[in-house]
Amino acid sequence: MPIQRLKGVLRILLLIAVFLGGVWSQSSGVIDDFRFYLPDVQYLTVQHLWLTAVSGGLAILVAIPLGIALSRPSMVRFAESAMQVLNVGTTIPTLAVLALSMSFLGIGTVPAVFGLFVATLLPIARNTYAGLKGVSPALMEAAAGIGMSPTQRLLKVELPNALYVIFAGIRTALTINVGTVPLAFLIGAGGLGELIFTGIDLYDPVMMLAGAIPTALLAIVVDALVSTTAFVVVPRGVNPSRA
Amino acid sequence: MIRLDNLTKVFDTPKGPVTAADHITMEVPSGEICILLGPSGCGKTTTLKMVNRIIRPTSGKVFINGEDTTGLDTQDLRRSIGYVIQQIGLFPNMTIEENITVVPRLLGWDKARYQERARELMRMIALEPDAFLKRYPSELSGGQQQRIGVARALAADPPVMLMDEPFGAIDPINRAVIQDEFLKMQQALKKTIMFVSHDIDEAIKMGDRVAVFREGRLVQYSTPDDLLAAPRNAFVESFLGEDRALKRLNLVKVREVVSDEIGTVRPGDTLEQALARIDDFGYQNSILMVNDKHQPVGLITRALARTTKGYCRDHFQNVPATVTLEDDLRKVASLMFAQDTTWLPCVDDEGRVCGQITQRAMTHHLGSRFRPTQEDDTPIPDAATRE
Secondary structure, X not given: OHHHHHHHHHHHHHHHHHHHHHHHXXXXXXXXHHHHHHHHHHHHHHHHHHHHHHHHHHHHHHHHHHHHHHHOHHHHHHHXXXXXXXXXXXXXXXXHHHHHHHHHHOOOHHHHHHHHHHHHHHHHHHHHHHHHHOOOHHHHHHHXXXXXXXXXXXXXXXXXXXXXXXXXXXXXXXXXXXXXXXXXHHHOOOOOHHHHHHHHHOOOHHHHHHHHHHHHHHHHHHHHHHHHHHHHHOOHHHOHHHO | OEEXXXXXXXXEEOOEEEEEEEEEEEEEOOOOEEEEEOOOOOOHHHHHHHHOOOOOOOEEEEEEOOEEHHHOOHHHHHHOEEEEEOOOOOOOOOOHHHHHOHHXXXXXXXXXXXXXXXXXXXXXXXXXXXXXXXXXXXXXXXXHHHHHHHHHHHOXXXXXEEEEOOOOOOOHHHHHHHHHHHHHHHHHHOOEEEEEEOOHHHHHHHOOEEEEEEOOEEEEEEOHHHHHHOOOOHHHHHHHOOOHHHHHOOOOEHHHHOEOOOOEEOOOOEHHXXXXXXXXXXXXXXXXXXXXXOOEEEEEEHHHHHHOOOXXXXXXXXXXXXXXXXXXXXXXXXXHHHHOOOEEEEEOOXXXXXXXXXXXXXXXXXXXXXXXXXXXXXXXXXXXXXX
């Protein structure tokens, strides 16, 4: 009972705090300041999402086939070394990747997309590979033993059973991607980083937050979208969240 | 029919070539279950998996129903052979229905046909179709999963089945139930089955024939009864265990040992008459009393008949137990031990006494097969031993 009461009190305190926050932001004019940036936020959010979509989409298109290829029995000799290269690649900071790609591809959208693509590729390829390798050998033997061709085994047994792990990789990768896009502003690709970095440089917290808050919201929305997709797409029998 | 002709597998290992199966030649007649038996690493699983090319033979041939399978496409070959593995290997991403119908779908059956087949199979393995078809393997118990595994192997009605320790991962109680169910299905289906096991009791229960392997070689190939009665060498003998004569009790039915000569008395007979009959038949302890329908109703003991006067109907003891013609000797022996008796009356379907079974007759029946022990005296059908 005391815990119940404490919860009630906390909820009321929270409501009061939100109300006071609203009162303060209204009276100090912060809300109006934010509204001043609204058109910028709209334009930059579209740009931001476009960068994420292109770099993330390309990464998915390349990483999944790459993971599949590395998990084939014929690739066994190269797979582990290739995964090592990818792992080392993951340790390079995204900012450094962006700087490197700028020095080769110049300024603008192309080097930014390329840098983001490289950073997003790794978690997806790694999870695809690990997911496929994690399919139980007994399942593979059953699939072979009843007469499935290697392609049928991949499509009907391996991929469906690895799908949950693959989606976990996509989810991590895309969420990081959305959070990394602001850096793309530094090499001239736009996005919500424009408000954040300019805000920092001008010591304008409102401008900075006008970039940071939508970025955070976007990351949450993308994460929720991917997990919803996984919930729907991954078959019920191998989907822990639908067990 | 499955025929293996000099089937050999040599694995290349870092320590040099290892022969896992050495010129295995054997034949499983149509409609029979052949158990491949032996300790681990003896080549039984390798031999089984060479039939559907999960393991590629180094040399030798496999014939199925007289046809050399060497030239067949691997996928086509496998689709025509039912395959059950110990780990069950149901696809967790598919429903039970999808799992069962996977081979028919690979073969391109139309939807109505494979759906009807799934329901038919579910009824065959005694699982309610409506309750189970739309569920996923993870929602079933181990025993239910393996039943589905067997149903999946039977789906396209293959003439031949390979089973790799199919019931090995199931608890003993469920295993016995599934074994019985499977034997009942097999009586109707008459598949030709190769079945790997390391359990001698399972082999004797399930097998029409048993092939014993050791270090890649086929040591003995015979019926379970021949195997237990005449093990070919010391290895087979030790593998079968010191109680192999007792294991044969499972294989022999009362029908084979029963003697229809049995003396009885009626309730209306006097004890004096009973004593005379006991002596006439040479019984040691007692004689059976039957009613008008020839059903056993009591026992008159010798001690009582000698010391008391009167009618049988007033001085009988209860019959300890009866056996039927279809019981196996293991049950009979168990009843005899439990009741401290050396004979039991045997009754037919209507409960009428039709004979008796004695300990002496049982030991005689079992012992007669052990007596001719000369090594190559016993015929070993189709065996190609290379000792």
